Amino acid sequence: MVIAVDGPAASGKGTIARAVAERFGLPHMDTGLLYRAVALNLLQMGSELDSEFAATRACDISQIDFADPELKSETVGGIASRISVYPSVRAALLERQRGFAGQPGGGVLDGRDVGTVIAPDAEVKLFVTATAEVRAERRLAELQQRGMNAHYEDVLADIRARDERDEGRAAAPLRRAEDAHLLDTSEMSVDEAVAEAVRLVEGILKRG
Numbered sequence: 105m106v107i108a109v110d111g112p113a114a115s116g117k118g119t120i121a122r123a124v125a126e127r128f129g130l131p132h133m134d135t136g137l138l139y140r141a142v143a144l145n146l147l148q149m150g151s152e153l154d155s156e157f158a159a160t161r162a163c164d165i166s167q168i169d170f171a172d173p174e175l176k177s178e179t180v181g182g183i184a185s186r187i188s189v190y191p192s193v194r195a196a197l198l199e200r201q202r203g204f205a206g207q208p209g210g211g212v213l214d215g216r217d218v219g220t221v222i223a224p225d226a227e228v229k230l231f232v233t234a235t236a237e238v239r240a241e242r243r244l245a246e247l248q249q250r251g252m253n254a255h256y257e258d259v260l261a262d263i264r265a266r267d268e269r270d271e272g273r274a275a276a277p278l279r280r281a282e283d284a285h286l287l288d289t290s291e292m293s294v295d296e297a298v299a300e301a302v303r304l305v306e307g308i309l310k311r312g
């Protein structure tokens with residue numbers, strides 16, 4: 105079974121995808137980490153950050169350390185959002201994601217274009233969202249928990265800029281697949297959002 109979980113930055117899609125994967129005993133891939141790994145590689149190579157050519161070269165990573173905490177930084181996330189507009193970067197990362205979705209038994213993938221491009225035949229598609237303000241509050245709390253000094257207005261502006269890039273790009277923009285179930289977590293706690301996602305998946309599987 106393949107479960108696609110898409111949505112904007114800080115919508116809670118990662119937490120939901122991990123919990124759903126655990127609940128149904130499936131492997132999980134955070135596809136955003138691939139874009140972040142390319143962004144980090146680009147930074148470490150000291151290459152230009154706005155060059156499609158350099159970004160495509162930076163996709164040549166044989167082994168990604170998904171546990172590297174650097175991948176989670178705001179700087180790397182911002183660069184990931186910028187390089188993800190390049191069609192050649194998206195093409196270079198496609199096979200890794202399709203390979204993961206196509207493994208025996210399937211898996212859960214979260215990202216922006218899993219239900220639309222990576223795994224359009226996924227058995228279950230969730231589109232997780234929340235208002236920009238709620239997402240900014242969550243991201244701020246997460247940053248403060250990591251001991252970082254951040255301001256709500258800056259975080260909100262960053263979330264809005266990222267939404268605009270993710271939704272506005274020509275190549276595989278962020279959008280809800282027609283057959284994706286909308287899960288608006290604006291007024292839900294993490295536990296409520298996870299419970300609702302599990303309920304949705306169970307309902308879809310029952311209808312089979």
Ligand code: DC
Nearest residue numbers: 135136137139184185188215216217
């Ligand atoms: O989910 P995230 O914040 O870790 O993703 C970082 C950036 O990577 C995001 O702003 C856009 C890009 N991305 C993408 O274009 N397609 C995906 N499937 C996942 C992430």
